[in-house]
Amino acid sequence: MTTRISGGRTRAATATARRGIASVLGVVVGVVSAAGVVVVGAGPASAASVSVSDASLAWGLSGEQGGGAFFGGCNFLSAGKAGDSGSSRLWTQGDDFYATRDGNVTVEKPDAAGVFGEPSWATKCQDPNGAAVSAGSTSSLSRNRVVFSRGTGTVDAAAGTASIRWSGSFTSVFYGGLTYWSASDPVLTVDGDGTGTLTATASGYGADMNDPGTWVALPARTVTLAKLSGVEVGAAGFSVTPDYLGESVSVPSGTTGQPAKSGSNQAFWGSFPQDFVDFQQSTGQSSYWFTSGGARDAAKPATPLTLSYTTRTDGTAAPTPGEPGTTPTATTPSSPAGAADASPTGTTSGAAEDCAVTDAVKGGSLTWGFKKSFRSYVGGPTGNSITADDGLKILAQDLAVAGRNATGSYQWPFESSSAYTSPDDFTVQYAGRVTYSYPAHFFKVAIAEPRLVVRGTTGTLYADVSLTVSAPDAEPTTDARSDVALASLDLSGGTADNGASGVTRTVRTAIQDTKAFTFNGSNFYQKGQRLDDATVHLSGCAGTGAAPTTGPDGTTGGQDTGGTGDDSALVPDTRFRPDELASTGIGAHATGALAAAAAGATAGAALMLLARRRRHTAGVHR
Structure with missing residues (x-):
């Protein structure tokens, strides 16, 4: 099993060595793919077991799971448990067996830029460049993967243990449908010695390449999808390649067996x-x-499996994320020194009912951290900075980098409202500016004065944005633009909390204008890529304050009309975190794009698009 480097697929170091390295370097979780090393998350080990409720599991099983087939086009993944085709035959689009989304399960594959998206029936057998995968090449792969979201369980990073389960199913299809099986409700466990398993309930239909008439429903049973070793449980997750290389297997007499390891197959045996x-x-x-000695053996090894999650630092269970558009339960973690006060402030400046929104918005705030992975990317390295101006507060909640207060979410103060008809129809202007500076990568990005325009279940977040690019021995250049349609808003899936304290609702956001995150054609993000959820609080009282709170004596505090309140209790719990941004590793394949973007900046600069890559390996009919 490998950890971190998939190209060589060497076995992991001993647990003792692994723990020693971790103690020196801290917890650093890497996503490994053929493109290089990508950071998933970093943070100190937890002091005790903590609950998680938003865990995401992504895995492609093997390269062969997205490889070309000698008949039927290709092998592929489908979300959900497929129905009974009635015989060993090719699937058709009219069967409605194929799906890329089913409940908590999504099937994705990357494009040429490494950005994952859901394929279609027509594109499921294409490689990232849009070419049809070929059975004649073990490197011609779709690289599709399955993603389970909303997993629940416990993690103890200090002890190196984890136990998480998911609800949902995926189906592994080979030879275009001649044979397929499903895996349901996976469970991941990791022990303190770095070993673990991923199990699931397997079901499907029995087929036989030597007897096309064979087709029988198989009884469900628990199977081990993957064995793990060398796992380093981090505060935000981990990535590891399941055990495959060097593992032997026994098969019934008379069936295709495993040949002896040799110089010609040892790299993938x-x-x-x-x-x-x-x-x-x-x-x-x-x-x-x-x-098995077949022509496709080199595509069969297991591909990296990635787990990501958010944990509470106070040892209590994280609140269960709600559907998009719903308001999460307000929780108030302890505030690190130097960060904005995490406790909502209530004063007696007015009765709670005075803050209900009737025909006009007079105050409130927007809680939105843009994108957590971007805050991590900029906020981690020494010498970088994330700064707030013009009334913006950087909150203590949702830190992207543990111990670095500047990496929390943002509270944008209310400035004005030009329209309000209902919680589904309003226009509100906010103040504030956040600036991200990364001198070693020659850029500075600023986002300022967001404006929300909501109409029904959709809307747009406008903002002033600027990108400053510098390079050695060159004058910095700045592209500043006003009132840019930066992000789309999705308010579907939930209703507003419209009461005495005002209107509060959670909104999903996705990037629309990527120009400020594009260096000479190399993009941080693609249009439509998920950003962090936002919480909008509209108040009938002036100022920026949290919802009124009930004190121990039963009295209810009103809105803070002085503009000094804190909406930090309204930081949303996103259903799942979007793909992380990129590592700052200095691989030769990664430096070119940023170097060109920085107008000639040389080695040392590195910019990689993130893609949590996962591949599925499959085989049907040898």
């Missing part, structure tokens, strides 16, 4: 877990899950 291969004997796919 191995197997998925024994009980998993045993199950595949019934599906007809068995020889595609271990080295």
Whole structure:
């Protein structure tokens, strides 16, 4: 099993060495792909077991799970548990078996820029460049992956343990549908020695390449999808390549077996877990899950599996995320020294009912951190800065980098309202400016004065944005633009909390204008990529304040009309975090784009687009 480097696929170091390195470098979680090393998250080890309720699991199983097939086009993944095709036959679009989204499960694959998106029936068998995958090449792969969201469980980073489960299913399809099986409700466990397992309930239909008439429903049973070793449980997750290389397997007499390891196959010789291969004997796919001496062996090794989550630092369970558009339960973690006060402020300046919004918005705030992974990218390295001006507060909540207060979410103060008809129809202007500076990567990005325009279940966040690019021995250049349609708003999936304290609602956001994050054609983000959720609080009272609170004596405090309140209790819990940005590693493949973007800046600059890559390996009919 590998950790961090997928290209060489060497076995992980011993647990003792791993713990020693972790103690020196801290917890650093890396997503490994053929493109390089990408940071998923970093932070100190937790002092005790903490609950998680928004865990995301992404995995492509193997390269072969997205490879070309000798018949039927390709092998691919589908969200949900597929129905009964009635026989071993090719799927058709009219069957409605194929899906890219089902409940908490999504199927994705990357484009040429490494940005993941949901494929279609027409594109599911294409590689990232849009070419059809070919069975004649083990490197011609779609690189599709399955993503489970909203996992729940516990994590103890200090002890190196984790136990998380998900609800939902995916289906592994080989040879265009001639054989397929499903995995449901996966459970991930990691022990303190760095070993672990990913299990699921497997079901499907029995097929036989030697007897096309064979087709029988298989009884559901628990199987081990992956065995893990060398796992480093971090405060935000981990990435690891499941055990495959060097693993042996036994198969029934008379079936295709595993040849001896040799100089020609040692780079990819191995197997998925024994009980998993045993199950595949019934599906007809068995020889595609271990080295079998076939032409596709090099595509069969397991690909990196990535887990990400958000944990509470006070040892209590994180609130369960609500559907988009709903208001999360207000929680108030302790505030690090130097950060804005995390406690909502209530005064007796007015009765609670005075703050209800009737025909005009007079105050409130916008709580929005732009994108947590960007805050982590800029806020982590020494020498960088994230600064707030013009009334913007950087909150203690939702820190992107533990211990660095400047990496929390933002509270944008209310400035004015030009229209209000209902909680679904309003225009509000906010003040404030946040500036991200990364001198070593030669850029400075500023976002200022956001304006929300909401109409029904959609809307737009406008803002003033600027990008300053500098390079050695060159004058900095700045592209400043006003009132840019920076992000789209999605208010579907929930209703506003409209009461005595005003209107509060959670909004999903996605980037629309990427110009300020594009250096000479190399983009940080693609249009439509998910940003952090935002909480909008509209008040009938003046000033920026949180919702009124009930004190221990039963009295209710009103809105703070002095503009010194704190909406930090309204920081939303996103359903899932979007793909992280990028690492700052200095790989030769990564430096070119940023160097060109910085008008000739040389080595040392690195900019990689993030793509939590996962691939699925599959085999049907050897």
